[in-house]
Amino acid sequence: EIVMTQSPATLSVSPGERATLSCRASQSVRSSLAWYQQKPGQAPRLLIFAASTRATGFPARFGGSGSRTEFTLTISSLQSEDFAVYYCQQYNDWPPTFGQGTKLEIK
Amino acid sequence: EVQLVQSGAEVKKPGESLKISCRGSGYSFPNYWIGWVRRMPGKGLEWMGIIYLGDSDTRYSPSFQGQVSISADKSTHTAYLQWSSLKASDTAMYYCARLRDNILAHWGQGTLVTVSS
Numbered sequence: 001e002i003v004m005t006q007s008p009a010t011l012s013v014s015p016g017e018r019a020t021l022s023c024r025a026s027q028s029v030r031s032s033l034a035w036y037q038q039k040p041g042q043a044p045r046l047l048i049f050a051a052s053t054r055a056t057g058f059p060a061r062f063g064g065s066g067s068r069t070e071f072t073l074t075i076s077s078l079q080s081e082d083f084a085v086y087y088c089q090q091y092n093d094w095p096p097t098f099g100q101g102t103k104l105e106i107k
Numbered sequence: 108e109v110q111l112v113q114s115g116a117e118v119k120k121p122g123e124s125l126k127i128s129c130r131g132s133g134y135s136f137p138n139y140w141i142g143w144v145r146r147m148p149g150k151g152l153e154w155m156g157i158i159y160l161g162d163s164d165t166r167y168s169p170s171f172q173g174q175v176s177i178s179a180d181k182s183t184h185t186a187y188l189q190w191s192s193l194k195a196s197d198t199a200m201y202y203c204a205r206l207r208d209n210i211l212a213h214w215g216q217g218t219l220v221t222v223s224s
Contacts, residue, residue: 044202089152091208
């Protein structure tokens, strides 16, 4: 199965600053890559699909990019509500697989 | 509005059986796939398997094949996740979600399963 590796495990950023999260696939997943946001005590929520398409309800400060094996989630100006755990997931091959997550915390 | 409502938290002993549920509303339920995802304490998300409500076609991630059983009742718009003999290592939060092209588009609130003697 395809192994998804996220980096860093924890990212400390100040509100208003830019955050860049990375996700690498062990083999090409084309653009079949999703990002999810999970806040404490809540279910995950779809954030990005098809590598760069924002899901309903998320503002334009969230952006996804990349293809094949290298992907990036960028949050351009962090707001307090953005501090959460972010997971990438490939859906090009069965079984779909998740990265281990990046915890975005307040600096 | 699409909603998935999961059954409540469970506390079980090792060796016991368990069936948790996920009921959908707000869409034509039988025309979608429902997936199950595990999150063990302090760990990340794991894809367990999926079921198509229209005909109960089921697919398991290899890690979960033979460990759990996924089923559905189209008439009640409900998907199920079942264990025949729980282990302490099954302690986790379990989420269901409605799929769109193997993307988990809409999530249930989660069911916490605790297995302890």
